[in-house]
Amino acid sequence: DAGVTQSPTHLIKTRGQHVTLRCSPISGHKSVSWYQQVLGQGPQFIFQYYEKEERGRGNFPDRFSARQFPNYSSELNVNALLLGDSALYLCASSFGAGDFTDTQYFGPGTRLTVL
């Protein structure tokens, strides 16, 4: 079975632009989470979606938004890009049922560079 897939692999944008990152979960998984990993640091939680509803949001500005589609794939959108948004963006999927985050399966990430 295919793992979590993310696209694109790499992306270069300039300040002020908008970006959309995409994630396809493992078949059968209904939850998708997004994380930002700055070089040299641990991943920082951005969002978690389950059955198309947001059920967790980290400490990120409103420039960051996401959604989950009926096929459980997800998009992360970032508006008005800043230099500090340069990072590896990771998507993770899981079955999602339960009162807390279950085992996370990560995709390879999208490397975003903002110039």
Add this chain to the structure above:
Amino acid sequence: GIQVEQSPPDLILQEGANSTLRCNFSDSVNNLQWFHQNPWGQLINLFYIPSGTKQNGRLSATTVATERYSLLYISSSQTTDSGVYFCAVERGDYKLSFGAGTTVTVRA
């Protein structure tokens, strides 16, 4: 939010050596996971261990939730064990918080 501290920050091992990585957290949690990030950036889940002890091959983990820490043991280390090991915790709010990681280098 909940604080997660990992130690040591860096660890250099000779192939075949054993090691222990530690994760301390500042509040009670109902979810704790260990991950390995390889040199190419791929994160792999090692253990889902909110309490108790689990083993998977040469790796094992123990979480003592009442004392707010978890330990990851690597035995007979191999060069493929190199990478960054992360601990992540959650209090039931669907917000998984990661530590800064322990960078492990295994030399042949």
